[in-house]
Amino acid sequence: RFCGAMRAxxxxxxxxxxxxxxxxxEVVESSRRCLDLYAEKPKTPVGETLKKFADFRKDMEEARRTNLLARVKKEKAEKRRAExxxxxxxxxxxxxxxxxGAGAGEAREGEAREGE
Incomplete structure (x- = not known):
């Protein structure tokens, strides 16, 4: 009975x-390809490579945010200048x-005086 259960x-x-x-x-092969694509040494720990990716992503998001704020600031300045x-x-x-209008009024007064 035990042997049958263990076999199953x-x-x-x-x-x-x-x-x-x-x-x-598959994971090992994907890891190897990533290391190769990003010119990392084959012995580089995966955690180190992933940290670089995470840092890069964080820097990209910060740069995007900074660019958007700069664009909004520039648009506001242009709008103020145009106004x-x-x-x-x-x-x-x-x-x-x-x-x-004042000059035209004076001219009319002068004409009226001449007509007198």
């Missing part, structure tokens, strides 16, 4: 063991319009 267990475990060994082989320019041109146009 061993047969099932052998299948799982084959599957796990296959997965381990100042439009306000200045509107003020200049208003001043020119008031000056022209």
């Amino acid at each position: 267990f061993v047969e099932g475990a052998q299948g799982q063991l084959r599957s796990l060994r296959s997965q381990v082989d 100042k320019e439009s306000a200045a041109s509107a003020k200049a146009a208003k001043a020119a319009g008031a000056g022209a």
Whole structure:
């Protein structure tokens, strides 16, 4: 009875063991290819390589965030500059319009005096 149960267990475990060994082989091969692709030495521990990837990812996210903030700041500055320019041109146009209106009024007064 014990031998029969153990045989069934061993047969099932052998299948799982084959599957796990296959997965381990895939991981080892993937690790080797990563080390090769990123010009790491073959004896470099995987943890060290993964830490480099994590640091790189962190730096990329920080750089992206910094770039977005700089872009927003630049856009706000351009918007403020454009608003100042439009306000200045509107003020200049208003001043020119008031000056022209005053000049036209004086000219009419002069014509009226001549007509007298």
